[in-house]
Amino acid sequence: MNREKNVNRAVMKKDAMALVTGAPVYTDDLAPKDCLVVKVLRSPHAHALVKTIDTKRASAVPGIACVLTWEDSPACRFTQAGQTYPEPSPYDRRIIDRRLRFVGDVVAIVAGDTEQAVDRALKLIKTEYEVLKPVLDFRKAKDNPVLVHPEEDWKSLCPVGADNKRNLCSSGSESDGDVEAVLKDCDLVIERTYHTKADNQTMMETFRAFTYLDAFGRLNVVASTQIPFHIRRILANALGIPKSAVRVVKPRIGGGFGAKQTGVAEIYPAIVTMKTGRPAKMIYTRYESMIAASPRHEMEVTVRMGLSKEGKVRAVDMYTLSNTGAYGEHGPTTVGLSGHKAIPIYTPEAFRFTYDVVYTNYQSSGAYRGYGATQGLFAVETALNEAAALLGIDPLEIRRKNFLREGQIMPAYYNERLESCHVSQCMEKARAMMDWDKKYPFKDMGNGKVRGVGVGISMQGSGIPCVDVGTVTIRLSDEGHYNMMIGATDMGTGCDTILSQMAADCMDCDVKDIVVSGVDTDVSPYDSGSYASSTTYVTGMAVVKACKELREKIIAQGAELLGIPAKTADFDGACVYAANEDNANDGSASISLKDISTKRMCGSGLALEATVSHSSPTSPPPFMCGMAEVEVDLQTGKIELLEYKAAVDCGTVINPNLARIQAEGGIVQGIGMALFEDINYTDKGRLKENSFMQYKIPARVEIPDLEVEFDSSYEPSGPFGAKSVGEVVMNTPLPAIVQAVYHATGLWFRELPVTPEKVIRGLGKLR
Amino acid sequence: MNLTCSINNKTVSREVAPDMMLLDFLRSQGCYSVKCGCETTNCGLCTVWMNGKPVLSCAVPALRAGGCEITTLEGVREEAEEFGRFLAGEGAEQCGFCSPGFIMNVLAMKRELSNPDDREIREYLAGNLCRCTGYAGQMRAVRKYLEAVGRQEAEKQETEKQEAQKS
Numbered sequence: 001m002n003r004e005k006n007v008n009r010a011v012m013k014k015d016a017m018a019l020v021t022g023a024p025v026y027t028d029d030l031a032p033k034d035c036l037v038v039k040v041l042r043s044p045h046a047h048a049l050v051k052t053i054d055t056k057r058a059s060a061v062p063g064i065a066c067v068l069t070w071e072d073s074p075a076c077r078f079t080q081a082g083q084t085y086p087e088p089s090p091y092d093r094r095i096i097d098r099r100l101r102f103v104g105d106v107v108a109i110v111a112g113d114t115e116q117a118v119d120r121a122l123k124l125i126k127t128e129y130e131v132l133k134p135v136l137d138f139r140k141a142k143d144n145p146v147l148v149h150p151e152e153d154w155k156s157l158c159p160v161g162a163d164n165k166r167n168l169c170s171s172g173s174e175s176d177g178d179v180e181a182v183l184k185d186c187d188l189v190i191e192r193t194y195h196t197k198a199d200n201q202t203m204m205e206t207f208r209a210f211t212y213l214d215a216f217g218r219l220n221v222v223a224s225t226q227i228p229f230h231i232r233r234i235l236a237n238a239l240g241i242p243k244s245a246v247r248v249v250k251p252r253i254g255g256g257f258g259a260k261q262t263g264v265a266e267i268y269p270a271i272v273t274m275k276t277g278r279p280a281k282m283i284y285t286r287y288e289s290m291i292a293a294s295p296r297h298e299m300e301v302t303v304r305m306g307l308s309k310e311g312k313v314r315a316v317d318m319y320t321l322s323n324t325g326a327y328g329e330h331g332p333t334t335v336g337l338s339g340h341k342a343i344p345i346y347t348p349e350a351f352r353f354t355y356d357v358v359y360t361n362y363q364s365s366g367a368y369r370g371y372g373a374t375q376g377l378f379a380v381e382t383a384l385n386e387a388a389a390l391l392g393i394d395p396l397e398i399r400r401k402n403f404l405r406e407g408q409i410m411p412a413y414y415n416e417r418l419e420s421c422h423v424s425q426c427m428e429k430a431r432a433m434m435d436w437d438k439k440y441p442f443k444d445m446g447n448g449k450v451r452g453v454g455v456g457i458s459m460q461g462s463g464i465p466c467v468d469v470g471t472v473t474i475r476l477s478d479e480g481h482y483n484m485m486i487g488a489t490d491m492g493t494g495c496d497t498i499l500s501q502m503a504a505d506c507m508d509c510d511v512k513d514i515v516v517s518g519v520d521t522d523v524s525p526y527d528s529g530s531y532a533s534s535t536t537y538v539t540g541m542a543v544v545k546a547c548k549e550l551r552e553k554i555i556a557q558g559a560e561l562l563g564i565p566a567k568t569a570d571f572d573g574a575c576v577y578a579a580n581e582d583n584a585n586d587g588s589a590s591i592s593l594k595d596i597s598t599k600r601m602c603g604s605g606l607a608l609e610a611t612v613s614h615s616s617p618t619s620p621p622p623f624m625c626g627m628a629e630v631e632v633d634l635q636t637g638k639i640e641l642l643e644y645k646a647a648v649d650c651g652t653v654i655n656p657n658l659a660r661i662q663a664e665g666g667i668v669q670g671i672g673m674a675l676f677e678d679i680n681y682t683d684k685g686r687l688k689e690n691s692f693m694q695y696k697i698p699a700r701v702e703i704p705d706l707e708v709e710f711d712s713s714y715e716p717s718g719p720f721g722a723k724s725v726g727e728v729v730m731n732t733p734l735p736a737i738v739q740a741v742y743h744a745t746g747l748w749f750r751e752l753p754v755t756p757e758k759v760i761r762g763l764g765k766l767r
Numbered sequence: 768m769n770l771t772c773s774i775n776n777k778t779v780s781r782e783v784a785p786d787m788m789l790l791d792f793l794r795s796q797g798c799y800s801v802k803c804g805c806e807t808t809n810c811g812l813c814t815v816w817m818n819g820k821p822v823l824s825c826a827v828p829a830l831r832a833g834g835c836e837i838t839t840l841e842g843v844r845e846e847a848e849e850f851g852r853f854l855a856g857e858g859a860e861q862c863g864f865c866s867p868g869f870i871m872n873v874l875a876m877k878r879e880l881s882n883p884d885d886r887e888i889r890e891y892l893a894g895n896l897c898r899c900t901g902y903a904g905q906m907r908a909v910r911k912y913l914e915a916v917g918r919q920e921a922e923k924q925e926t927e928k929q930e931a932q933k934s
Contacts, residue, residue: 016855020851020852020863204810254864255864664902
């Protein structure tokens, strides 16, 4: 049968028409109308102890159902990080702790019938604080006499080099070869330090969840989350209840970008429902999503890079200092990516990667698209760009001398063998798209404005090797359609659709014949969740395997009904038939899928269903090259982004439209990080950029038409040859824009964002 | 206080608190397409029409809508689907959370501007933030939609002209 194939086709997202007509499909649209409104009283101090807290007047407000303080909180410590157990993130939180560790930390939880009642009650809680000295400089946090977590019951489950008595969430070192000896032998050694901040994901739907008890007295949680199965464990840990007593359902999600890989909001309605027995909901305000959420880890990355005078990168010595804030969510793992995803690209003979992740009295960091690779790549890529400038070599030429090639072993990347890699093809493609050779390095426009171009390379992973699990159940239903259950979380990215495309090609049917559903932890098969660029690669392979198994069962059942041996039968998506030597229908016997599905529902014992898990021992990296052209006004410092061109190697592109949107969306988040999004605190530790008024994300008027092309390698271990695309696309704008600004102004900016003010100040120094 | 207004061509009359915002009022009346993305009138998610003009419903006190005609995405479903197909045709609805406010503003722009160029489109829609798409896909969808609408109108005019000539 010659059906149109679905993989590599721009199939419309299955939920598209519901979304564009404003259907009520998100968490707050579904919450019961009479549920309690939950809000949180937040600490005004960066570091303090609750001396006394009086909730009598607050509790007496009409309509208030409960006011909870540290005295009501279970004593067990837990982490909100959505990671596979045992989590690398330390168990360092209580739902409400007596010690407050950042401006915004939880002092009390209030639930009531109406928002007005809750707001009134919040004002009537009387708290006396013992204000403590905070740790606000992450460069001085390690071994600081002030401890963020002095408590004895702080616990680290994994050997990640954590020590709460040193303010260390994680630390470590790894190396290959003799870095110092190679550096000594290099013609050029540069040492540079790069600083990126705790940028906020700002998904349009803020954190939210509602909870209720079901007919069995179990805690039901409907949450905007990327990690339903981890939320089940996190809530059970935090509340001290069995995991069997928790059910988590994910409806449509209004964006995540990693923010919702942490259980930021779920615990508050959950504890209220457990205490009161009543449905409850917590809707984070944008303000709360800015000050008490899970932003990117602020990192300061110091790179020592040694090169030959011809431009061969011979050694990389990297030290990353990462600021995890008050709690350790994703602290030990994000730092790893700053080295593992940045050092391998240029194949140094020797490398060393050391790191410290420190506790401070700011909000906890978490997961944000790129997950440390963004920070590490900004440092390594810019260091290479700086070295190229010092050596007088074209930044593309220096990369050509150093690029990874297929078949190479990557010592800085878990010693994995690189099976698929079109990074160099991507760079040549981007070069043509940008017309680099004409524009490099700059053009003086003669009107006080100068244009410059810059380049950045990116790699990421595809899932966490030997850890991430995707499971898919697919079964034949009435009249030949299929129900496919996934535990992976579509957060707008379209995984419900792309996984259906794969299933449709495996089963030789239309995408509309695949009915996909996810996620309900009571019924969906286990999936570690949609993060770490895992869904296409890991869960996608589970789709391929599950479909293969189901096909075999369908053939067996069809052959039985036809009275022929299964090994002489085949299946073309519509019929099981007696096959000739070429597996084609020999015309002697045939039964339709419709008949098979109808017949097995009557007096048949065979469930035509397959459930298969997949986990990958490797994490094949996707690659990308991005190029920026900026125009800098030397009078005002204004930086205008004129063009952004990118070429992506994500292996086989499953859905060109959705992959393109991933790339464009990631690029613009990277542009935001490079040019606009800033994080600053008062000397008391209060975040200044706490709303969209101050925290400026890119708007339409600042973004030119982007151009993205694909140059696909074929990844043999991936479904249909695919790798990941979700995160690799975040990373190139940072180094590319910084280099473009350098070419226009002669100034290197090693702290982001690059603002007009910084440009003007820098130019003033030059003169 | 009493609020009487028209929501999507249906008259409603309700008691509302003086500090209630139009956004919350509309959601309480079942218009769940209206979303809240910030509290500072920066994101455009809550865009609805008041007497045909786009407003940010998070910044309009509900009582201000007294006697007005309010239109939400639920009230322009057919047009939303028509443009929505272009948006989804690019994969540019993504998470969809900003789509209702964005689409309300696109449809308002279609009524207000004739043949807008890229700069005019960007400026008209500048207040509609989106974190998923990077805007490029949305721009492709808007251009294709306006082209299609332009074609339809030209065809309609042509048919009308021919019919007028016949009669």
